[in-house]
Amino acid sequence: MSSSEAKCFKRVTHCIFDNDGTIMDTENIYTNAIQNVLTPYGKKYTFELKKQQMGLSAAVASANMVRILNLPITPQEYLAKFRAELHALITDVKLLPGVKDLLLHLFEHRVPMAMATATYRDTFNIKALPHCQLLPVFRHIVCGDDPELKACKPSPDIFLLAAARFKPAPLPECCLVFEDSAQGKDAGVAAGMQVVLIPDARLPIADTKGATLVLRSMADFQPELFGLPAFDNVEKFTFG
Ligand SMILES: O=c1[nH]cc([C@@H]2O[C@H](COP(=O)(O)O)[C@@H](O)[C@H]2O)c(=O)[nH]1
Numbered sequence: 001m002s003s004s005e006a007k008c009f010k011r012v013t014h015c016i017f018d019n020d021g022t023i024m025d026t027e028n029i030y031t032n033a034i035q036n037v038l039t040p041y042g043k044k045y046t047f048e049l050k051k052q053q054m055g056l057s058a059a060v061a062s063a064n065m066v067r068i069l070n071l072p073i074t075p076q077e078y079l080a081k082f083r084a085e086l087h088a089l090i091t092d093v094k095l096l097p098g099v100k101d102l103l104l105h106l107f108e109h110r111v112p113m114a115m116a117t118a119t120y121r122d123t124f125n126i127k128a129l130p131h132c133q134l135l136p137v138f139r140h141i142v143c144g145d146d147p148e149l150k151a152c153k154p155s156p157d158i159f160l161l162a163a164a165r166f167k168p169a170p171l172p173e174c175c176l177v178f179e180d181s182a183q184g185k186d187a188g189v190a191a192g193m194q195v196v197l198i199p200d201a202r203l204p205i206a207d208t209k210g211a212t213l214v215l216r217s218m219a220d221f222q223p224e225l226f227g228l229p230a231f232d233n234v235e236k237f238t239f240g
């Protein structure tokens, strides 16, 4: 993991968060749902394959899976099986460590925040149900099937769209992206934004290239590094 020392970060005013694997602890659930689809075909969902799929839209990921694993079904059939498995497993998803504290802290300090997730809106709504009280911290949530969205991650579109929907809209360089996937990190960098990457521990270091900062956990994020308000306990510690 790279450290924050000796790196020069630019001040930001807005934050844009990925959801799966960044805010919500859903990536293991995706692995289980996909493995459930693959088991009848005798296939294994390896991390090598998963790391290429994370952050892609369900339609693109489905087409990839059928092609790469040579499955005897159409991408549409795969997508339907995947959605059925997934929707049964995401009724009680948890937040990742440090997420709630950071979101409430930034919200309290009026930092404009948005979410940009590749997930389709109907799937997101199932995950969102147990978190209805927290989600209004986001000014808006852009999903992967948004009618204004042209291309999924690693294209920069979803982050540029999320930035454009703030009123007033900030420049991309004033936005800080939080991501867990290599595809999402590439999308944020292509959008001209700084990217805090909090990857799966199995992601090879080479795949983190381009990230502004790589962390093990959201709980390790220090907002003041990017000109955002520090946590109160850090202020007390620093200034007595
Ligand atoms: O193991 C996987 N994880 C995640 C995805 C895809 O990544 C999306 C989540 O992306 P993001 O974290 O950018 O919201 C999921 O909706 C799904 O389309 C996948 O295909 N396989």
Ligand SMILES: [Mg+2]
Binding pocket: 018, 019, 020, 021, 022, 054, 055, 179, 180, 181, 184
């Ligand atoms: Mg993600």
